[in-house]
Amino acid sequence: MTLVLTACQIGGGPIGLNGPRISGQTVQVAMLLPISGEGGDALVARSLENSARLAAADVANSATIEITVYDTAGDAATAAARAQEAVSAGADVIVGPLRSDAAAAVGVAVANSNIAVLSFSNNTEIAGGNVLVLGYTFANTANRIISYSARQGRGNIVLVHASNLAGEVARDAVRTAASRSGATISATIPYEFSQVGVVNVVPQVTSAVRNNGANAVMLTSDSAGALPLFAQLLPENGLNTASVQMMGLTRWDIPPATLEFSGLQGGWFAMPDSGAAAAFNARYAATNGGAPHALGSLGYDAIRAVAQTAGSGRMGAGDLVATGQIDGAGGAFRFLADGTIERALAIAEIVNQQVSIIDPAPRRLGGAGF
Incomplete structure (x- = not known):
């Protein structure tokens, strides 16, 4: 779902209003x-x-x-x-x-x-x-999940990101969110975006958690990238995911098979309001004869x-x-x-290979997590 591509920066002065709007036009x-x-x-x-x-x-x-x-x-x-x-x-x-x-x-x-x-x-x-x-931006998601993590006492975080454009944007979003919420990024660990790169960096992640007394790990990768490898290799290399909170900057319920990874059980990620999304998907399917694209x-x-x-x-x-x-x-x-955009997001936990909402999306923006 990530559409982060190289693009020129658009400048411009202050955003001004056209004047009062007239409804019904x-x-x-x-x-x-x-x-x-x-x-x-x-x-x-x-x-x-x-x-x-x-x-x-x-x-x-x-x-x-x-x-x-x-x-x-x-x-x-x-x-x-x-x-x-x-x-x-x-x-x-x-x-x-x-x-x-x-x-x-x-x-x-x-x-x-x-x-x-x-x-x-x-x-x-x-x-x-x-x-x-x-x-759905990395900044918005990072603000939501990092602020929630900090409030739950899981604010000593090891950040793991790919050494590419998307990974670096994600890294910066998490760092900014941490500075706003009072969380601490005790170690930032980049990795080459390849299978070998992930395998080589796993021992560094487990060492960083141990040496810094970290109580959370933030993985910025998605299910189509390095997430499945990390979910398998981190527990195999000594990371106790029962005591160290696993967190993600992407949707861990897409595709649903991601929910089955043992290393992600108990992990947290942010997602849209499930009730609103279900209602939209149902109406779309009824009108168009199938599910919408993500x-x-x-x-x-x-x-x-x-x-x-x-x-x-x-x-x-x-x-x-x-x-x-x-x-x-x-x-x-x-x-x-x-x-940019601010979206009301829920915090989900993977429990027994199912999505469990542990902090619902606020109905009004400016509430918890924002």
């Missing part, structure tokens, strides 16, 4: 999607569009949302050109593109149009100016945000920030003034 939404993109992008695009149209139907009584889809072909330059076409055609707001390099290009292309770009990326490096990020719910969230901000004229980033809390497919969220 039609909003022209330009949705930039990789319809003809390579790999799995076309599948993601279809799910994002389906979710967006589901949201438009949900808010039909309070706002009229007209969605026009533009094919980016998964290319940043094409996305920028389509965005300019959309603005010329009268778009009030841009939803998409999928990836951060394309979103950065679109932000630059329409920077002088006072139109917000709601990117599906989770790369906070592109946030700011007219670009907002909708994806990223599909972001399309729903984008249109809910647009509908709640709906008014007359173009929609700037400041308008969306000023809207405040929005009820999305995975619970409450809001945009922050720097273009």
Whole structure:
């Protein structure tokens, strides 16, 4: 689910408001999607569009949302050109593109149009100016789980991350979260992103826990990466996961087979509000005949945000920030003034190979963990 890609930093001054919004107006939404993109992008695009149209139907009584889809072909330059076409055609707001390099290009292309770009990326490096990020960010997740860990007395943490861009972004997010919550990162251990790299670093992790008296280990890897190896090798190399709290910066319930790893039993991770997510998934399946892609719910969230901000004229980033809390497919969220996103997340524990919610997602942002 991580869409952290190299992208230019978009600058820009303070985010300003357009003025008061008038409810009940039609909003022209330009949705930039990789319809003809390579790999799995076309599948993601279809799910994002389906979710967006589901949201438009949900808010039909309070706002009229007209969605026009533009094919980016998964290319940043094409996305920028389509965005300019959309603005010329009268778009009030841009939803998409999928990836951060394309979103950065679109932000630059329409920077002088006072139109917000709601990117599906989770790369906070592109946030700011007219670009907002909708994806689940490392910073948001780290703030939630590290603050919870600190409150539970598990604040002496060994941080383990890959020596690549995603790993370094994750590392910085955890460090920042620790400084805010009073937790201590007693050791930071990078590893080469390979099987050999993981095998070689496992003894360093167990030694760091022992030498620093750490009572928690934060793994930033996901199930498609190094997480399964760490889950197996750390206990085999002497880490007592019954006394040292295992924590993750990614979803440990995706895919469900991850829940079966013995080394992750009792481990903590953050996830969206399960009730809201289940309701969205059920409605999506009933309407579209199957489950949404893991990223599909972001399309729903984008249109809910647009509908709640709906008014007359173009929609700037400041308008969306000023809207405040929005009820999305995975619970409450809001945009922050720097273009990033804050989502209400639950803390889950793996108990007997099942997900158990031990600290529910707050209904109002600003509650526990935020």
